[in-house]
Amino acid sequence: MRLDIVITGVGGQGNVLASRILAKAAMEWGLPVRTSEAIGMAQREGVVMSQVRMGEGAYGALIPDGSADILLGFELAETIRGLAKLKTGGVVIANRQTIFPVSVSLGLSQYEPEQMISYLENTAAQYHLLDATALAGEAGTYKCTNIVMLGALASLGILPYDEEHLKQVMLDVIPPKLRDINLRAFALGRQALGGE
Amino acid sequence: MKKLLMGNEAMAYGAIEGGVQVVTGYPGTPSSEVFTSLAAMAKEKKIVAQWSVNEKVALEVAAGAAYAGARAMVTMKQVGLNVAADPLMTLAYIGIKGGLVLVVADDPGPHSSQNEQDTRRFASFAKLPVLDPADPQEALIMAREAFEISEKLGLPVLLRPTTRTCHVCQDVEVSDAIVPTQEVTGFEKNPGWVIFPSLASKRHSWLNQQQDEARQLFESSSFNRIDPGTGRQGIIAGGVAYHYVKEALDLLGLDIPVLKIGTPYPLPVNLVMKYLDKLDRVLVVEEQEPVLEDQLIQMVFQHRRPVILRGKYNRLVPREGELDTGKVKEIIANFLKIELSDHKKVLNSPPLPVRPPILCAGCPHRASFYVFKQAALGTDAIFTGDIGCYTLGNMAPLHAVDTCLCMGASITIGSGLQMVEPNKKIVAFLGDSTFFHTGLPGLINAVHNQAKQTVVVLDNRTTAMTGHQSHPGLPRTAIGEPVEPLDIARLAEACGVGFVRVVDPYDYAASLEVARQALAFEGVAVVVMRRECVALVKGGQTARVIDSEKCLDCGLCIEELGCPAIARGEEGPVIGDTCTGCDLCRQLCPTGAIIERGGAE
Numbered sequence: 147m148r149l150d151i152v153i154t155g156v157g158g159q160g161n162v163l164a165s166r167i168l169a170k171a172a173m174e175w176g177l178p179v180r181t182s183e184a185i186g187m188a189q190r191e192g193v194v195m196s197q198v199r200m201g202e203g204a205y206g207a208l209i210p211d212g213s214a215d216i217l218l219g220f221e222l223a224e225t226i227r228g229l230a231k232l233k234t235g236g237v238v239i240a241n242r243q244t245i246f247p248v249s250v251s252l253g254l255s256q257y258e259p260e261q262m263i264s265y266l267e268n269t270a271a272q273y274h275l276l277d278a279t280a281l282a283g284e285a286g287t288y289k290c291t292n293i294v295m296l297g298a299l300a301s302l303g304i305l306p307y308d309e310e311h312l313k314q315v316m317l318d319v320i321p322p323k324l325r326d327i328n329l330r331a332f333a334l335g336r337q338a339l340g341g342e
Numbered sequence: 343m344k345k346l347l348m349g350n351e352a353m354a355y356g357a358i359e360g361g362v363q364v365v366t367g368y369p370g371t372p373s374s375e376v377f378t379s380l381a382a383m384a385k386e387k388k389i390v391a392q393w394s395v396n397e398k399v400a401l402e403v404a405a406g407a408a409y410a411g412a413r414a415m416v417t418m419k420q421v422g423l424n425v426a427a428d429p430l431m432t433l434a435y436i437g438i439k440g441g442l443v444l445v446v447a448d449d450p451g452p453h454s455s456q457n458e459q460d461t462r463r464f465a466s467f468a469k470l471p472v473l474d475p476a477d478p479q480e481a482l483i484m485a486r487e488a489f490e491i492s493e494k495l496g497l498p499v500l501l502r503p504t505t506r507t508c509h510v511c512q513d514v515e516v517s518d519a520i521v522p523t524q525e526v527t528g529f530e531k532n533p534g535w536v537i538f539p540s541l542a543s544k545r546h547s548w549l550n551q552q553q554d555e556a557r558q559l560f561e562s563s564s565f566n567r568i569d570p571g572t573g574r575q576g577i578i579a580g581g582v583a584y585h586y587v588k589e590a591l592d593l594l595g596l597d598i599p600v601l602k603i604g605t606p607y608p609l610p611v612n613l614v615m616k617y618l619d620k621l622d623r624v625l626v627v628e629e630q631e632p633v634l635e636d637q638l639i640q641m642v643f644q645h646r647r648p649v650i651l652r653g654k655y656n657r658l659v660p661r662e663g664e665l666d667t668g669k670v671k672e673i674i675a676n677f678l679k680i681e682l683s684d685h686k687k688v689l690n691s692p693p694l695p696v697r698p699p700i701l702c703a704g705c706p707h708r709a710s711f712y713v714f715k716q717a718a719l720g721t722d723a724i725f726t727g728d729i730g731c732y733t734l735g736n737m738a739p740l741h742a743v744d745t746c747l748c749m750g751a752s753i754t755i756g757s758g759l760q761m762v763e764p765n766k767k768i769v770a771f772l773g774d775s776t777f778f779h780t781g782l783p784g785l786i787n788a789v790h791n792q793a794k795q796t797v798v799v800l801d802n803r804t805t806a807m808t809g810h811q812s813h814p815g816l817p818r819t820a821i822g823e824p825v826e827p828l829d830i831a832r833l834a835e836a837c838g839v840g841f842v843r844v845v846d847p848y849d850y851a852a853s854l855e856v857a858r859q860a861l862a863f864e865g866v867a868v869v870v871m872r873r874e875c876v877a878l879v880k881g882g883q884t885a886r887v888i889d890s891e892k893c894l895d896c897g898l899c900i901e902e903l904g905c906p907a908i909a910r911g912e913e914g915p916v917i918g919d920t921c922t923g924c925d926l927c928r929q930l931c932p933t934g935a936i937i938e939r940g941g942a943e
């Protein structure tokens with residue numbers, strides 16, 4: 147079995163933590179795994195992308211364009227940017243949240259959320275939209291958007307390991323005092339995509 | 343036991359398994375976590391871990407430990423090796439006693455660097471062996487074995503990962519066993535430690551001989567390997583490119599022999615010749631410079647092999663940027679003259695916003711830049727910059743960084759500019775870590791040469807850009823032990839600076855006053871803008887909101903500050919969740935529309 151996952155977003159959205167949790171869960175499930183993360187300058191509000199490859203035949207850590215099985219988009223425009231990585235027929239889970247960069251406020255570039263959503267509808271074979279940031283706020287803080295997204299992904303049953311396993315690894319990784327918030331976030335993400 | 347480790351952590355584990363005793367370094371993306379992982383294990387593993395003020399210092403300290411027989415590691419990014427070049431070039435002549443390993447991380451792309459220089463090239467220039475890992479697992483093994491290679495040859499060894507090893511995680515096999523090391527016998531006095539021209543000429547012959555020794559050693563190294571295949575065409579791949587080649591061959595359904603190289607300098611001749619024996623055409627796939635390719639061309643010529651080599655010289659393989667599987671697939675198809683059937687997916691996506699990295703919401707540097715821009719308003723001051731988060735002050739709308747070259751170049755470039763532009767005000771910006779790294783000699787130079795310049799030290803109490811490491815201005819060491827901090831203001835005074843002030847950039851009025859005085863000062867003025875980086879501040883200040891009743895939608899807060907927490911809403915600016923309450927915008931709002939969130943109206 148082989149699964150390639152791309153996570154896109156904006157620096158500060160917890161992209162790295164999400165990919166580490168997915169990867170650690172894969173390793174503990176006995177699968178070979180690679181991740182590649184954006185660490186450094188881009189983390190200051192820039193475009194960030196993590197890549198997670200699990201299963202046999204994971205070569206280098208970079209997923210070739212047009213071949214990812216799953217795209218987890220933490221921010222709307224970054225989801226669209228990340229579509230180039232997705233294979234035909236791949237699954238998209240997209241957070242509705244828009245983070246307008248300063249370039250947009252200054253009138254130096256454009257951000258058209260409606261166009262982006264309709265583009266997503268027309269392009270992606272399988273996509274799921276949710277308001278992960280609002281759900282994260284409901285769970286306790288917008289900062290656990292990443293965990294809401296993992297919950298949503300887990301509910302689709304396309305990971306090589308089961309949900310409980312992913313949840314357990316998540317709990318191992320995050321600081322104990324943030325457990326309750328993150329458990330709520332995970333559950334809200336699942337429910338958003340129809341998990342009970 | 344398997345652990346999910348980032349390449350940098352893997353190298354730290356490898357160093358421990360290899361019996362490292364002393365670690366020094368200076369932060370630099372993508373290398374920093376090699377050191378921080380070792381520092382985190384230092385107490386438990388009883389090793390010494392020290393951040394140094396710069397890379398030259400780091401290498402010399404580590405070399406001293408190796409002179410006394412300890413196994414030492416020094417970590418830095420590629421451009422750091424330029425700073426450490428002076429000790430390195432002669433250390434190759436002197437040699438070492440305990441194993442000395444330099445981890446020097448390259449950054450093709452570049453992702454977080456000011457250039458794409460190739461450390462393998464540097465190693466061959468210094469006549470030192472270099473190892474090039476393909477992935478974190480191999481990086482661990484190389485870090486472990488490098489000490490032994492170093493001791494066998496009596497030479498420092500370079501370990502050169504790239505970003506895609508440093509910041510890649512893998513399920514890595516780790517062990518608790520530590521390679522038994524020779525006993526540390528201490529420093530033995532001997533004329534061999536004192537370089538003189540006469541000694542240098544002798545040692546140069548020795549160093550040249552060691553090239554063959556190293557080559558010999560690498561003939562049987564497990565870091566090089568031939569993956570057999572069919573046909574008379576082959577591929578030689580170095581470092582991370584090996585995996586791209588293997589995946590591309592898989593995607594293309596090809597089975598051609600691949601020579602994987604993990605020891606790019608010196609290249610083992612016999613192994614290469616054996617591989618070339620059955621081949622007519624060979625493609626060389628490596629990132630950055632044609633380091634393998636150049637050596638191969640030489641070997642093929644010397645050994646009169648009728649092999650056709652393809653790579654960078656016929657522009658099949660790019661010399662700039664990173665490779666990846668997609669690019670390598672096209673390169674291989676070109677080399678083999680096969681048509682690729684899959685056409686690229688064309689995406690006609692709606693316009694996407696540009697999203698360059700910028701200063702965080704509440705970053706104290708934003709306030710500092712703004713204050714000096716205001717103080718210099720109407721003059722044609724030149725703002726020279728340096729390297730750190732504050733280089734981002736160059737972005738719209740601040741546009742407050744006019745030059746950036748390398749670490750420590752803000753004051754010095756400013757001094758040079760002023761010789762030609764004596765009537766312009768020069769304001770040099772540099773961070774606290776940069777001040778200690780290479781800023782200080784420039785400051786002394788400016789004072790001695792009677793420059794007229796304002797030096798702004800952006801003292802955010804950390805080395806932020808590279809992941810928040812400590813430095814000599816802070817009250818703790820690399821392993822968290824308390825230590826007396828050095829005071830930048832007092833250092834500046836001791837250097838003979840006539841105007842020294844410390845001010846909080848969050849206090850706009852006070853900062854503006856100090857900035858005006860500094861700009862008016864005849865001579866070198868130093869202003870230390872002291873306020874902790876917001877990424878280190880947990881909670882504390884309350885976020886701000888905009889009272890829409892009072893807001894005139896003049897746009898000043900957006901257009902002047904470019905804070906990512908403030909966006910344009912339907913009816914004027916809106917402050918979002920990421921506001922840290924730095925209060926800069928409140929102090930500037932002409933109508934007093936910005937207030938504390940949840941504050942009494």
Ligand SMILES: Cc1ncc(C[n+]2csc(CCOP(=O)(O)OP(=O)(O)O)c2C)c(N)n1
Nearest residue numbers: 370422729730731773774775776805806807
């Ligand atoms: C010679 C060299 N070594 C290391 C680096 C990596 N590097 C970039 S910025 C920086 C430190 C910046 O720290 P500081 O000056 O305190 O500024 P801050 O990022 O905290 O604003 C370092 C170490 C480099 N670019 N060049």
Ligand code: SF4
Nearest residue numbers: 702705731806875876
């Ligand atoms: S990390 Fe700190 S210094 Fe760097 S941009 Fe953010 S607030 Fe500023």
